[in-house]
Amino acid sequence: MRPIYMDNAATTSVDPRVVAAMLPVFSESYGNAASRNHAFGWEAEELVEIARREVASVLGCEARELVFTSGATESDNLALKGVLRAYSSKGRHLITTKVEHPAVLDAATALERDGMDVTRLRVDSEGRVAPEDVAGAIREDTVLVSIIHGNNETGVVQDVPSIASVCRERGVLLHTDATQSFGKIPTDVRALGCDLLSLSGHKIHGPKGVGALFIRRRNPRVRIEPILDGGGHEGGVRSGTANVPGIVGLGVAARLASEELESDPHRIATLLERLERGIRERLPDGVLWNTPESGRLPHILNFSVTGVEGEALLLAMRNVAVSSGSACASASLEPSHVLLALGRSPAEARAALRFSLGRFNTEEEVDRVIDEVGTVVGTLRAARARHRTGRDGGA
Ligand SMILES: Cc1ncc(COP(=O)(O)O)c(C=O)c1O
Structure with missing residues (x-):
């Protein structure tokens, strides 16, 4: 699929x-x-x-x-x-x-x-x-x-x-x-x-x-x-x-x-809010929101999941196509110049994910994506914690 x-x-x-x-x-x-x-x-x-x-x-x-x-x-x-x-x-x-x-x-x-x-x-x-x-x-x-x-x-x-x-x-x-x-x-x-x-x-x-x-x-x-x-x-x-x-x-x-824009101005914004709410519920900690709460476009949501590499996260999220940082620069692993300008550290910028919705996205897709992000981040964080414990235990 x-x-x-x-x-x-x-x-x-x-x-x-x-x-x-x-x-x-x-x-x-x-x-x-x-x-x-x-x-x-x-x-x-x-x-x-x-x-x-x-x-x-x-x-x-x-x-x-x-x-x-x-x-x-x-x-x-x-x-x-x-x-x-x-x-x-x-x-x-x-x-x-x-x-x-x-x-x-x-x-x-x-x-x-x-x-x-x-x-x-x-x-x-x-x-x-x-x-x-x-x-x-x-x-x-x-x-x-x-x-x-x-x-x-x-x-x-x-x-x-x-x-x-x-x-x-x-x-x-x-x-x-x-x-x-x-x-x-x-x-x-x-x-x-x-x-x-x-x-x-x-x-x-x-x-x-x-x-x-x-x-x-x-x-x-x-x-x-x-x-x-x-x-x-x-x-x-x-x-x-x-x-x-x-x-x-x-x-x-x-x-x-x-x-x-005239007939249905809020449909995409509402979907984006649903996505944001869902991610906030599934990941109550360790998320830096790079998109402001107001004064923003209706279709873009960018956040950094701390303690997880953005690229590792992307690789693990097989069921959703999103960007890490800017698509135009995604051929390189350089941290995004935009996120650095906001004051994010290079590691935080590298852990950024950009979700952007379009005319054909549905509520059901948003719900599946929330689930995917929650599960993948949970798995990566658990693996990292196990790795840490193993390393500390061996030291
Ligand atoms: C803000 C902005 N400016 C310029 C461009 C470049 O547009 P095009 O792909 O049409 O050359 C893009 C596309 O990524 C963009 O997002």
Whole structure:
């Protein structure tokens, strides 16, 4: 039997309604959206524009403020590198945080290699950035602040509107990585107050390899330099033949997510609370909660089981698919930079598990997972205690 999938922050299954919308685009509406000379091209372009309007309506922005990309990694890179390069005569300073996704952290490091200056803000013990710290870090030459909206490891949600007020007052642009929050909590760009926002298709039951970047067009109009050279697609901002099936899938996935957000906003949050309650009951001691109790995303629960190695725990939990730390970094056993920034020790960070729910998880699955975690931790702890007793006894 396949394990229960609770790794939806890593990726999600594609909703069958999204698949159904995409299929005809592969074999029938397969034109190049940039082909202006025939109906195949016009049809593909029309599909792209419908999807652009669908995503724009979830963000509360204009369709022309959206650029389709290959995913949030590209959107983050485009936002940081594109803006810093476009404003290099104004300044060379970028402010971000210690709890960003590697797509932002590593883009910032690349910019440093190009001679830009980067400030990485600390966070409190729940992983939040203080708007005052942002204010304190802004300098004459600051161009951009980039702050993750909902954290992919712990689920903590940053106070983007307050940070946006600080940035606006000081004439600095704000980018937010909303990859985990888009479709899960409101991400209206006017309410958030951000100037740029990244999102991705495959976190919302859409396809992989497609995402978008919101780039504000007025008040202020954000300038951005392309990071890919080529045919000048997407208004010259992102060259490369449009991934029409992917874009169609993203549009439908965004629409479905926003419909679900309106009709059933608490279903996943309620399941997550059930999971948390169950784990608390089964493991009353020795658990460090890395996800705060409030101000969090509805689908991510992260905790460290002390006295047990996260990897050993994962290996033993055969019936549930979850992550230890961030999926993106799970190829390495390095402790999570996000959990270290919260003040966790390397051992505590290594013992972290991230459960993330999606549209298709059920109450029954949650109950089975609670049982699995309780049993596996109990067994590992007992084995450890036996090992200790044996060692002490032999000494
Ligand atoms: C917060 C965040 N930003 C960026 C990304 C990268 O997204 P993509 O896989 O679409 O490149 C992810 C995915 O793990 C993420 O969670």
